[in-house]
Amino acid sequence: MKFLKTFALTLVLCYLFVFFGGWMLFDFGSHFYLATGAVAFVIAVVAVILVGLDERIRALEKQLKEQEE
Secondary structure (H helix, E strand, O other): OHHHHHHHHHHHHHHHHHHOOHHHOOOOOOOHHHHHHHHHHHHHHHHHHHHHHHHHHHHHHHHHHHHHO
8 A cells, every 4th residue: 555655646746747847858759658657656666665674774773772771
């Protein structure tokens, strides 16, 4: 469920970026929606991985603080 929320958010942000002038930076050709969806998917995967790593780091920091006491 977390991935779907992240993907939906990045998809909307990518479409807004392309709508407000991003299409001038990239040549998407005839597959405009497919290219934007693919970029949003890659960004969502990276974001979910980074959030997962952040949660693991915070848990390890908490365990380290508990062991120090």
